[in-house]
Amino acid sequence: MTAPLLDARLVVDRGAFRLDLPLRVGAGEVVALLGPNGAGKTTALRALAGLQPLTAGHVVVDGVDLDRPGHGRWVPPERRRVGVVFQDYLLFPHLSARDNVAFGPRRQGLDRRAARERATGWLERVGLAGYARRKPGQLSGGQAQRVALARALAVHPRVLLLDEPLAALDARTRLETRAQLHRHLSAHDGAALLVTHDPLDAVALADRLVIVEDGRLVQEGDAAAVTARPRTDYVARLVGLNLYRGHADGHRVRLADGVTLASVDRVDGDAFVVFPPAAVALHPHRPEGSPRNAWPATVAGLQRHGDHLRVQLTGALDVAADVSATAVAQWRLEPGQRVWAAVEASETRAYPA
Amino acid sequence: MTALRHLSTGRGPGRRVPAALLLPAALGLLLLVLPLVGLLLRTPWASLPERLTAPGVLTALRLSVQCATLATLLCLALGVPLAWLLARVEFPGRRVVRALVTVPLVLPPVVGGLALLLVFGRRGLLGGWLDDTLGVTLPFTTTGVVLAEAFVAMPFLVIAVEGALRAADIRYEEAAATLGAGRWTTFTHVTLPLVAPGVAAGAVLCWARALGEFGATITFAGNYPGRTQTMPLAVYLALETDLDAAIVLSLILLVVSVAILAGLRDRWLGSP
Numbered sequence: 001m002t003a004p005l006l007d008a009r010l011v012v013d014r015g016a017f018r019l020d021l022p023l024r025v026g027a028g029e030v031v032a033l034l035g036p037n038g039a040g041k042t043t044a045l046r047a048l049a050g051l052q053p054l055t056a057g058h059v060v061v062d063g064v065d066l067d068r069p070g071h072g073r074w075v076p077p078e079r080r081r082v083g084v085v086f087q088d089y090l091l092f093p094h095l096s097a098r099d100n101v102a103f104g105p106r107r108q109g110l111d112r113r114a115a116r117e118r119a120t121g122w123l124e125r126v127g128l129a130g131y132a133r134r135k136p137g138q139l140s141g142g143q144a145q146r147v148a149l150a151r152a153l154a155v156h157p158r159v160l161l162l163d164e165p166l167a168a169l170d171a172r173t174r175l176e177t178r179a180q181l182h183r184h185l186s187a188h189d190g191a192a193l194l195v196t197h198d199p200l201d202a203v204a205l206a207d208r209l210v211i212v213e214d215g216r217l218v219q220e221g222d223a224a225a226v227t228a229r230p231r232t233d234y235v236a237r238l239v240g241l242n243l244y245r246g247h248a249d250g251h252r253v254r255l256a257d258g259v260t261l262a263s264v265d266r267v268d269g270d271a272f273v274v275f276p277p278a279a280v281a282l283h284p285h286r287p288e289g290s291p292r293n294a295w296p297a298t299v300a301g302l303q304r305h306g307d308h309l310r311v312q313l314t315g316a317l318d319v320a321a322d323v324s325a326t327a328v329a330q331w332r333l334e335p336g337q338r339v340w341a342a343v344e345a346s347e348t349r350a351y352p353a
Numbered sequence: 354m355t356a357l358r359h360l361s362t363g364r365g366p367g368r369r370v371p372a373a374l375l376l377p378a379a380l381g382l383l384l385l386v387l388p389l390v391g392l393l394l395r396t397p398w399a400s401l402p403e404r405l406t407a408p409g410v411l412t413a414l415r416l417s418v419q420c421a422t423l424a425t426l427l428c429l430a431l432g433v434p435l436a437w438l439l440a441r442v443e444f445p446g447r448r449v450v451r452a453l454v455t456v457p458l459v460l461p462p463v464v465g466g467l468a469l470l471l472v473f474g475r476r477g478l479l480g481g482w483l484d485d486t487l488g489v490t491l492p493f494t495t496t497g498v499v500l501a502e503a504f505v506a507m508p509f510l511v512i513a514v515e516g517a518l519r520a521a522d523i524r525y526e527e528a529a530a531t532l533g534a535g536r537w538t539t540f541t542h543v544t545l546p547l548v549a550p551g552v553a554a555g556a557v558l559c560w561a562r563a564l565g566e567f568g569a570t571i572t573f574a575g576n577y578p579g580r581t582q583t584m585p586l587a588v589y590l591a592l593e594t595d596l597d598a599a600i601v602l603s604l605i606l607l608v609v610s611v612a613i614l615a616g617l618r619d620r621w622l623g624s625p
Contacts, residue, residue: 049527049531050530050531051527051530051531076530077527077530077531078530078531078532078533078534078535079533080531082531083531083532084528084531086524086528090522090524090525090527090528092525092528092529092543092546092547093547094546094547094549095546103529103532103534103542104532104533107532107533107534107538108533151532152531152532155532155533
């Protein structure tokens with residue numbers, strides 16, 4: 001196996017917070033760094049760009065050490081060939097869109113004319129040929145995002161970093177910009193790392209997800225693997241699944257709080273069990289017959305969720321259940337009410353922890 | 354006019370001005386404007402044309418404007434880098450340096466002029482050496498006037514520019530670095546344009562202070578017509594012999610500085 005284009009172990013100590021994240025991105029690959037606020041995503045991005053020195057570990061691009069505190073190696077950001085699209089774009093307010101894009105090529109030694117030509121080409125590629133003379137203040141959020149992308153790509157970076165590139169956009173612009181961004185990321189032959197807290201952006205744009213919580217890597221894999229087998233509560237909530245951890249013995253998983261869940265999957269040892277909220281059925285009394293997983297629960301809250309209602313249940317298990325609005329109305333479900341929850345064994349998935 | 358209308362009728366949300374603010378504000382304005390009114394009332398308008406063309410007046414005015422402008426350029430060349438250092442670079446003793454920079458603000462200008470004399474005078478710490486090796490004499494020369502004015506006016510520029518640098522978003526400089534710009538290029542192409550309004554404001558303050566400089570100039574550069582006699586010095590000299598002449602000189606200084614400051618504010622600072 002050849003070495004990945006970007007190979008890093010990012011260790012940054014900042015008082016009580018410690019980031020320790022291994023990261024490898026291949027040429028042409030798009031990796032999404034996904035995690036809750038304060039997980040260390042932006043710190044990781046700044047360390048890769050050279051805006052935040054590592055405490056330990058290494059950043060290697062194309063086999064060249066960019067930062068390796070152990071050996072005293074350090075390449076400053078301006079010589080890294082790592083492009084960044086910042087969260088609020090940071091377009092230089094005193095320069096036109098074209099001169100913003102031409103800024104990088106100028107620093108690479110192109111004369112003013114050549115740099116402007118390259119900038120014009122990039123503005124055409126992001127569909128903003130007619131906006132070359134506009135100042136950043138005269139651009140909409142979506143346009144500014146595209147200028148920022150063009151500015152970062154105009155220097156042909158080996159590694160492209162994007163910090164929440166769609167977070168500042170409204171829903172409609174976001175959809176269009178996401179599709180555009182996907183095209184440009186596919187065309188980019190270097191490594192790309194996308195920092196986001198939105199699972200939809202991550203799944204739509206990235207080949208692989210790296211999930212970081214509290215400065216540590218908690219899960220890694222393609223979207224299908226991560227969504228099918230979440231390994232932390234955060235990931236389970238992102239993909240909309242109920243997740244429990246316990247000890248499996250064949251088809252039965254005994255959870256920490258004494259409840260046992262049956263699954264058609266066969267596992268032995270420490271295991272996770274997941275099932276979607278839609279698989280949870282609510283009954284006024286103990287259900288008769290087939291469901292092997294049933295337990296009494298109390299309604300803690302109700303929330304609108306698409307065309308149905310999501311019911312939060314407490315009791316032996318904290319569970320989210322999706323129920324049709326009709327059912328809620330018929331039953332007059334309300335917080336504090338006691339019900340029975342049931343899940344078919346065939347609806348649960350179990351896998352080793 | 355909008356403000357005045359609201360002031361008089363007190364209509365509209367949040368437009369009523371509390372008397373506790375209005376009264377001291379009006380008194381403050383009066384304190385600043387009344388002496389100028391006094392100057393205008395005592396001006397010998399009848400003999401004004403002949404006094405304006407009197408020998409020496411125009412020379413002193415030209416010297417004043419030239420020296421203040423040169424002093425401002427000197428302050429820009431030295432003060433902007435100094436402000437950058439104070440705002441952007443962590444170094445031991447930064448707080449002490451920042452305090453030292455503001456000393457000329459509280460020091461009586463005469464003391465500043467005396468201190469300059471002790472360093473750059475013919476028998477001063479550096480003055481003798483400058484005279485012997487480079488043949489440069491500073492005290493009692495036009496260059497000395499520029500130096501004295503720069504000494505007194507530089508803090509105004511440094512404080513304004515440092516404030517602007519601290520308020521500027523440092524992440525623009527980081528963005529420039531990721532695009533391949535070194536620290537010097539980032540300073541000239543990103544930082545300086547971003548803080549340009551602050552630099553302009555500082556330069557205007559600096560120029561105004563230099564134009565009115567008196568104490569340090571007369572101590573360090575003396576009072577030689579055509580060489581070191583700026584307008585404030587000419588006013589002081591005239592005061593001893595001819596009050597009307599002093600008033601006319603003062604009026605000219607007032608008109609010129611108000612005209613230039615108003616012009617610069619409109620052009621550079623964009624404030625009404």
